Amino acid sequence: xxxxxxxxxxxxxxxxxxxxxxxxxxxxxxxxxxxxxxxxxxxxxxxxxxxxxxxxxxxxxxxxxxxxxxxxxxxxxxxxxxxxxxxxxxxxxxxxxxxxxxxxxxxxxxxxxxxxxxxxxxxxxxxxxxxxxxxxxxxxxxxxxxxxxxxxxxx
Numbered sequence: 422x423x424x425x426x427x428x429x430x431x432x433x434x435x436x437x438x439x440x441x442x443x444x445x446x447x448x449x450x451x452x453x454x455x456x457x458x459x460x461x462x463x464x465x466x467x468x469x470x471x472x473x474x475x476x477x478x479x480x481x482x483x484x485x486x487x488x489x490x491x492x493x494x495x496x497x498x499x500x501x502x503x504x505x506x507x508x509x510x511x512x513x514x515x516x517x518x519x520x521x522x523x524x525x526x527x528x529x530x531x532x533x534x535x536x537x538x539x540x541x542x543x544x545x546x547x548x549x550x551x552x553x554x555x556x557x558x559x560x561x562x563x564x565x566x567x568x569x570x571x572x573x574x575x576x
């Protein structure tokens with residue numbers, strides 16, 4: 422990983438925008454021309470070029486001119502540096518969360534939580550094994566037709 426924190430700052434700043442993340446996603450499928458990358462963004466080419474310049478300055482994209490066409494290609498080193506930085510903190514937080522989980526499990530074993538008095542108790546229904554326990558009053562069927570039409574609003 423590079424020692425310059427400004428490099429990571431530029432990478433994460435570049436990735437903070439959805440348009441630029443979309444460009445990175447499209448470049449994972451292979452190199453593309455600037456016009457191909459700009460087409461789905463729905464913005465002017467000069468506006469899109471500003472996004473591309475940010476990606477280049479962050480070291481995420483490399484441009485190469487082939488005749489009259491400018492092709493862009495993903496430069497994976499900057500993404501790998503960011504992934505390594507994130508992986509370090511993922512390991513750190515996973516270890517902390519695992520320790521918290523073990524602590525909470527141990528606390529529950531030592532001192533189980535009493536039931537919450539605000540939680541309503543639902544009585545258990547008796548088991549019905551025959552029709553002899555069925556309710557004498559049957560539930561009425563829903564009406565077959567709707568009633569008369571209600572008032573309508575005039576626009």
